[in-house]
Amino acid sequence: MSTMSVPEKAADAMDAEGTVRRQVFEYLPVSLFGSVMGLTGLSVAWRLASHRYGPPSVIADAIGWIALAAFAALVVAYGAKAVTAPRTVVAEFNHPIAGNLFGTILISLLLIPILLVRSAPALAKGIWIAGAAGMVVFAWTIVNRWMGSRQQLAHATPAWVVPVVGLLDIPLALPALDLPAAHPVAVFALSVGLFFALPLFTLIFSRLLFEEPLPAALRPTLMILIAPFAVGFSSYVAVTGRVDGFAEALYMLTLFFLAVLVGRLRNLPFCPFRVSWWAVSFPLSASAATALRYADATGSAWADGIALALLAFASIVIAGLAVRTLAGIARGELRTLST
Incomplete structure:
Protein backbone atom coordinates (compact mmCIF):
# COMPACT_ATOMS: atom_id res chain seq x y z
CA MET A 1 0.00 0.00 0.00
CA SER A 2 1.40 3.50 0.75
CA THR A 3 4.82 4.62 1.93
CA MET A 4 4.48 6.48 5.20
CA SER A 5 7.75 6.20 7.05
CA VAL A 6 8.38 7.86 10.33
CA PRO A 7 11.19 10.43 10.15
CA GLU A 8 14.41 8.76 9.07
CA LYS A 9 16.85 7.80 11.77
CA ALA A 10 20.62 7.96 11.60
CA ALA A 11 22.31 5.02 9.91
CA ASP A 12 24.17 4.15 13.10
CA ALA A 13 22.88 3.99 16.66
CA MET A 14 24.36 3.51 20.11
CA ASP A 15 23.15 0.50 22.06
CA ALA A 16 22.97 0.34 25.86
CA GLU A 17 26.69 -0.45 26.17
CA GLY A 18 27.69 2.47 23.98
CA THR A 19 28.63 0.27 21.02
CA VAL A 20 27.89 1.60 17.58
CA ARG A 21 25.34 -0.68 15.90
CA ARG A 22 24.73 -0.51 12.16
CA GLN A 23 21.08 -0.10 11.24
CA VAL A 24 19.98 -2.05 8.16
CA PHE A 25 17.04 -0.98 5.98
CA GLU A 26 15.91 1.46 8.68
CA TYR A 27 14.30 3.54 5.91
CA LEU A 28 12.20 0.66 4.54
CA PRO A 29 8.46 1.34 5.10
CA VAL A 30 6.23 -1.51 6.23
CA SER A 31 3.71 -0.35 3.64
CA LEU A 32 5.92 -1.84 0.92
CA PHE A 33 4.24 -5.17 1.75
CA GLY A 34 1.39 -3.66 -0.25
CA SER A 35 3.36 -4.68 -3.34
CA VAL A 36 2.89 -8.32 -2.33
CA MET A 37 -0.83 -7.70 -2.02
CA GLY A 38 -0.96 -6.12 -5.46
CA LEU A 39 1.01 -8.90 -7.13
CA THR A 40 -1.00 -11.62 -5.41
CA GLY A 41 -4.25 -9.94 -6.37
CA LEU A 42 -3.08 -9.68 -9.98
CA SER A 43 -2.21 -13.40 -9.99
CA VAL A 44 -5.72 -14.19 -8.72
CA ALA A 45 -7.24 -11.95 -11.40
CA TRP A 46 -5.29 -13.70 -14.16
CA ARG A 47 -6.37 -17.08 -12.76
CA LEU A 48 -9.99 -15.98 -13.01
CA ALA A 49 -9.38 -14.71 -16.54
CA SER A 50 -7.80 -18.04 -17.46
CA HIS A 51 -10.90 -19.91 -16.33
CA ARG A 52 -13.27 -17.63 -18.24
CA TYR A 53 -11.38 -16.57 -21.36
CA GLY A 54 -8.72 -19.24 -21.76
CA PRO A 55 -5.34 -17.48 -21.55
CA PRO A 56 -2.61 -19.82 -20.31
CA SER A 57 -2.53 -20.30 -16.55
CA VAL A 58 1.24 -19.92 -16.66
CA ILE A 59 0.70 -16.15 -16.57
CA ALA A 60 -1.06 -16.36 -13.20
CA ASP A 61 1.58 -18.82 -11.97
CA ALA A 62 4.45 -16.55 -12.97
CA ILE A 63 2.93 -13.52 -11.26
CA GLY A 64 2.26 -15.67 -8.20
CA TRP A 65 5.89 -16.74 -7.98
CA ILE A 66 6.99 -13.11 -8.30
CA ALA A 67 4.63 -12.26 -5.42
CA LEU A 68 6.11 -15.02 -3.26
CA ALA A 69 9.65 -13.88 -4.07
CA ALA A 70 8.74 -10.29 -3.19
CA PHE A 71 7.23 -11.42 0.11
CA ALA A 72 10.33 -13.45 1.01
CA ALA A 73 12.63 -10.53 0.15
CA LEU A 74 10.56 -8.09 2.21
CA VAL A 75 10.39 -10.46 5.19
CA VAL A 76 14.20 -10.67 5.18
CA ALA A 77 14.68 -6.93 4.67
CA TYR A 78 12.10 -5.79 7.22
CA GLY A 79 13.28 -8.49 9.62
CA ALA A 80 16.77 -7.01 9.39
CA LYS A 81 15.28 -3.60 10.14
CA ASN A 100 -2.14 1.14 10.40
CA LEU A 101 -0.10 -0.24 7.53
CA PHE A 102 1.35 -3.10 9.55
CA GLY A 103 -1.87 -4.73 8.42
CA THR A 104 -0.33 -5.11 4.96
CA ILE A 105 1.89 -7.90 6.34
CA LEU A 106 -1.12 -9.77 7.70
CA ILE A 107 -3.20 -9.24 4.56
CA SER A 108 -0.30 -10.66 2.56
CA LEU A 109 -0.46 -13.76 4.77
CA LEU A 110 -4.19 -14.02 4.02
CA LEU A 111 -3.66 -13.80 0.25
CA ILE A 112 -0.55 -15.96 -0.18
CA PRO A 113 -2.44 -19.20 0.63
CA ILE A 114 -4.42 -18.70 -2.60
CA LEU A 115 -1.11 -19.08 -4.44
CA LEU A 116 0.11 -22.06 -2.40
CA VAL A 117 -3.03 -24.16 -1.99
CA ARG A 118 -2.52 -26.26 -5.13
CA SER A 119 1.11 -27.16 -4.40
CA ALA A 120 1.25 -27.07 -0.58
CA PRO A 121 -2.26 -27.21 0.90
CA ALA A 122 -1.14 -27.88 4.48
CA LEU A 123 1.28 -24.95 4.40
CA ALA A 124 -1.39 -22.73 2.84
CA LYS A 125 -3.84 -23.56 5.63
CA GLY A 126 -1.24 -22.88 8.31
CA ILE A 127 -0.33 -19.51 6.81
CA TRP A 128 -4.00 -18.55 6.51
CA ILE A 129 -4.69 -19.45 10.14
CA ALA A 130 -1.73 -17.35 11.28
CA GLY A 131 -2.81 -14.46 9.08
CA ALA A 132 -6.45 -14.61 10.19
CA ALA A 133 -5.54 -14.72 13.89
CA GLY A 134 -3.05 -11.90 13.47
CA MET A 135 -5.52 -9.77 11.52
CA VAL A 136 -8.22 -10.10 14.19
CA VAL A 137 -5.75 -9.20 16.96
CA PHE A 138 -4.37 -6.29 14.95
CA ALA A 139 -7.86 -4.91 14.22
CA TRP A 140 -8.76 -5.17 17.92
CA THR A 141 -5.51 -3.39 18.87
CA ILE A 142 -6.03 -0.50 16.45
CA VAL A 143 -9.69 0.03 17.37
CA ASN A 144 -8.65 0.16 21.02
CA ARG A 145 -5.97 2.69 20.13
CA TRP A 146 -8.52 4.86 18.33
CA MET A 147 -10.96 4.74 21.23
CA GLY A 148 -8.32 5.12 23.94
CA SER A 149 -7.20 8.64 23.07
CA ARG A 150 -8.38 11.66 21.18
CA GLN A 151 -7.59 11.43 17.47
CA GLN A 152 -6.84 14.25 15.03
CA LEU A 153 -9.00 14.54 11.94
CA ALA A 154 -5.89 15.26 9.86
CA HIS A 155 -4.68 11.73 10.63
CA ALA A 156 -7.84 10.16 9.17
CA THR A 157 -6.24 9.16 5.89
CA PRO A 158 -7.11 6.19 3.64
CA ALA A 159 -4.56 4.11 5.58
CA TRP A 160 -7.13 3.92 8.38
CA VAL A 161 -9.12 1.52 6.21
CA VAL A 162 -6.44 -1.17 6.43
CA ASP A 169 -9.55 -10.29 3.21
CA ILE A 170 -9.99 -13.20 5.64
CA PRO A 171 -12.70 -15.05 3.65
CA LEU A 172 -11.02 -14.71 0.23
CA ALA A 173 -8.92 -17.89 0.39
CA LEU A 174 -11.49 -20.09 2.12
CA PRO A 175 -13.24 -21.46 -1.00
CA ALA A 176 -9.89 -22.89 -2.15
CA LEU A 177 -8.66 -24.02 1.28
CA ASP A 178 -11.60 -26.31 2.10
CA LEU A 179 -11.91 -25.27 5.73
CA PRO A 180 -15.65 -25.54 6.48
CA ALA A 181 -15.00 -25.11 10.21
CA ALA A 182 -13.71 -21.60 9.47
CA HIS A 183 -17.03 -20.40 8.05
CA PRO A 184 -18.03 -18.59 11.29
CA VAL A 185 -14.68 -16.78 11.19
CA ALA A 186 -15.42 -15.68 7.63
CA VAL A 187 -18.88 -14.42 8.62
CA PHE A 188 -17.34 -12.55 11.58
CA ALA A 189 -14.72 -10.94 9.34
CA LEU A 190 -17.27 -9.98 6.70
CA SER A 191 -19.63 -8.49 9.28
CA VAL A 192 -17.02 -6.45 11.16
CA GLY A 193 -15.26 -5.33 7.97
CA LEU A 194 -18.44 -4.09 6.31
CA PHE A 195 -19.71 -2.50 9.54
CA PHE A 196 -16.57 -0.42 10.00
CA ALA A 197 -16.29 0.40 6.30
CA LEU A 198 -19.17 2.88 6.41
CA PRO A 199 -18.05 5.14 9.32
CA LEU A 200 -14.40 4.99 8.31
CA PHE A 201 -15.16 5.89 4.70
CA THR A 202 -17.39 8.76 5.88
CA LEU A 203 -14.71 10.03 8.27
CA ILE A 204 -11.93 9.88 5.67
CA PHE A 205 -14.13 11.45 3.00
CA SER A 206 -14.95 14.30 5.39
CA ARG A 207 -11.25 14.82 6.08
CA LEU A 208 -10.55 15.00 2.33
CA LEU A 209 -13.31 17.58 1.89
CA PHE A 210 -12.64 19.90 4.81
CA GLU A 211 -8.94 19.54 5.72
CA PHE A 229 -16.22 -2.16 -2.22
CA ALA A 230 -13.94 -4.30 -4.39
CA VAL A 231 -12.72 -6.60 -1.61
CA GLY A 232 -16.14 -6.44 0.02
CA PHE A 233 -17.68 -7.88 -3.16
CA SER A 234 -15.22 -10.79 -3.37
CA SER A 235 -15.48 -11.47 0.36
CA TYR A 236 -19.28 -11.43 0.28
CA VAL A 237 -19.34 -13.83 -2.70
CA ALA A 238 -16.81 -16.11 -0.97
CA VAL A 239 -19.00 -16.31 2.15
CA THR A 240 -22.44 -16.53 0.51
CA GLY A 241 -21.52 -18.32 -2.70
CA ARG A 242 -23.69 -16.06 -4.86
CA VAL A 243 -23.81 -12.73 -6.66
CA ASP A 244 -27.03 -11.09 -5.52
CA GLY A 245 -28.31 -7.53 -5.42
CA PHE A 246 -26.04 -6.48 -2.57
CA ALA A 247 -22.96 -7.89 -4.31
CA GLU A 248 -23.98 -6.14 -7.51
CA ALA A 249 -24.27 -2.84 -5.61
CA LEU A 250 -20.71 -3.27 -4.28
CA TYR A 251 -19.51 -3.93 -7.83
CA MET A 252 -21.18 -0.76 -9.13
CA LEU A 253 -19.67 1.28 -6.29
CA THR A 254 -16.27 -0.17 -7.18
CA LEU A 255 -16.60 1.06 -10.74
CA PHE A 256 -17.78 4.52 -9.68
CA PHE A 257 -15.03 5.19 -7.14
CA LEU A 258 -12.41 3.67 -9.42
CA ALA A 259 -13.38 6.16 -12.14
CA VAL A 260 -13.26 9.04 -9.63
CA LEU A 261 -9.92 8.10 -8.08
CA VAL A 262 -8.13 7.25 -11.31
CA GLY A 263 -9.09 10.73 -12.47
CA ARG A 264 -7.76 12.24 -9.25
CA LEU A 265 -4.40 10.48 -9.73
CA ARG A 266 -4.06 11.10 -13.46
CA ASN A 267 -0.99 13.31 -12.93
CA LEU A 268 0.84 10.74 -10.78
CA PRO A 269 2.95 9.30 -13.64
CA PHE A 270 4.49 12.75 -14.18
CA CYS A 271 5.69 13.02 -10.56
CA PRO A 272 9.01 11.69 -9.19
CA PHE A 273 8.61 7.97 -8.55
CA ARG A 274 8.32 6.72 -4.97
CA VAL A 275 7.54 3.25 -3.65
CA SER A 276 4.37 4.79 -2.19
CA TRP A 277 2.93 4.37 -5.69
CA TRP A 278 2.49 0.67 -4.88
CA ALA A 279 -0.57 1.78 -2.91
CA VAL A 280 -2.52 1.69 -6.18
CA SER A 281 -1.61 -1.93 -6.98
CA PHE A 282 -3.92 -3.94 -4.72
CA PRO A 283 -7.02 -1.76 -5.27
CA LEU A 284 -6.53 -2.11 -9.04
CA SER A 285 -5.99 -5.86 -8.95
CA ALA A 286 -8.89 -6.31 -6.52
CA SER A 287 -11.12 -4.27 -8.85
CA ALA A 288 -10.09 -6.45 -11.80
CA ALA A 289 -10.84 -9.62 -9.81
CA THR A 290 -14.22 -8.21 -8.78
CA ALA A 291 -15.08 -7.38 -12.40
CA LEU A 292 -14.03 -10.85 -13.54
CA ARG A 293 -16.18 -12.55 -10.88
CA TYR A 294 -19.12 -10.36 -11.80
CA ALA A 295 -18.68 -11.07 -15.52
CA ASP A 296 -18.52 -14.80 -14.84
CA ALA A 297 -21.72 -14.62 -12.79
CA THR A 298 -23.71 -12.53 -15.27
CA GLY A 299 -22.23 -13.59 -18.59
CA SER A 300 -22.98 -10.21 -20.17
CA ALA A 301 -20.81 -8.81 -22.94
CA TRP A 302 -20.47 -5.38 -21.32
CA ALA A 303 -19.31 -6.95 -18.05
CA ASP A 304 -16.71 -8.95 -19.97
CA GLY A 305 -15.49 -5.79 -21.66
CA ILE A 306 -15.09 -3.97 -18.34
CA ALA A 307 -13.36 -6.97 -16.77
CA LEU A 308 -10.83 -7.29 -19.59
CA ALA A 309 -10.16 -3.55 -19.58
CA ILE A 318 1.72 -3.09 -11.78
CA ALA A 319 4.28 -4.08 -14.43
CA GLY A 320 5.37 -0.45 -14.61
CA LEU A 321 5.67 -0.22 -10.83
CA ALA A 322 7.73 -3.42 -10.72
CA VAL A 323 10.10 -2.31 -13.48
CA ARG A 324 10.63 1.12 -11.94
CA THR A 325 11.17 -0.32 -8.45
CA LEU A 326 13.69 -2.91 -9.66
CA ALA A 327 15.51 -0.26 -11.67
CA GLY A 328 15.72 1.93 -8.59
CA ILE A 329 17.06 -0.94 -6.50
CA ALA A 330 19.65 -1.76 -9.17
CA ARG A 331 20.81 1.87 -9.12
CA GLY A 332 20.98 1.95 -5.32
CA GLU A 333 18.08 4.42 -5.01
CA LEU A 334 15.87 2.46 -2.62
CA ARG A 335 16.51 4.83 0.28
CA THR A 336 15.55 7.84 -1.85
CA LEU A 337 12.49 6.09 -3.30
CA SER A 338 11.29 5.19 0.21
CA THR A 339 11.19 8.79 1.47
Missing part, protein backbone atom coordinates in the same frame (compact mmCIF):
# COMPACT_ATOMS: atom_id res chain seq x y z
CA ALA A 82 13.43 -4.98 13.17
CA VAL A 83 16.63 -6.55 14.53
CA THR A 84 19.01 -3.67 13.87
CA ALA A 85 16.63 -0.71 14.29
CA PRO A 86 13.90 -1.85 16.71
CA ARG A 87 13.16 1.68 17.93
CA THR A 88 12.40 2.76 14.38
CA VAL A 89 9.97 -0.14 13.99
CA VAL A 90 8.25 0.70 17.29
CA ALA A 91 7.99 4.36 16.27
CA GLU A 92 6.51 3.31 12.94
CA PHE A 93 3.96 1.09 14.65
CA ASN A 94 2.97 3.89 17.05
CA HIS A 95 2.64 6.44 14.26
CA PRO A 96 -1.05 7.47 13.84
CA ILE A 97 -0.91 6.88 10.08
CA ALA A 98 1.95 4.51 9.31
CA GLY A 99 1.05 2.17 12.18
CA PRO A 163 -6.67 -2.46 10.04
CA VAL A 164 -10.40 -3.17 10.33
CA VAL A 165 -11.74 -3.22 6.78
CA GLY A 166 -8.73 -5.45 6.10
CA LEU A 167 -10.72 -8.16 7.88
CA LEU A 168 -12.62 -8.51 4.59
CA GLU A 212 -5.75 20.32 3.85
CA PRO A 213 -5.07 18.10 0.80
CA LEU A 214 -3.03 14.97 1.38
CA PRO A 215 0.75 15.38 1.08
CA ALA A 216 2.15 14.23 -2.26
CA ALA A 217 3.61 11.07 -0.71
CA LEU A 218 0.18 10.01 0.56
CA ARG A 219 -1.91 10.76 -2.52
CA PRO A 220 -1.58 7.26 -4.02
CA THR A 221 -3.25 5.92 -0.86
CA LEU A 222 -6.50 7.44 -2.12
CA MET A 223 -6.92 4.22 -4.11
CA ILE A 224 -7.29 2.33 -0.83
CA LEU A 225 -10.80 3.79 -0.64
CA ILE A 226 -11.84 1.31 -3.34
CA ALA A 227 -11.02 -1.65 -1.07
CA PRO A 228 -14.24 -1.69 1.00
CA LEU A 310 -9.54 -3.51 -15.83
CA LEU A 311 -7.31 -6.59 -16.03
CA ALA A 312 -5.22 -4.95 -18.76
CA PHE A 313 -5.03 -1.66 -16.85
CA ALA A 314 -4.00 -3.32 -13.59
CA SER A 315 -1.41 -5.46 -15.38
CA ILE A 316 0.17 -2.48 -17.15
CA VAL A 317 0.29 -0.35 -14.00
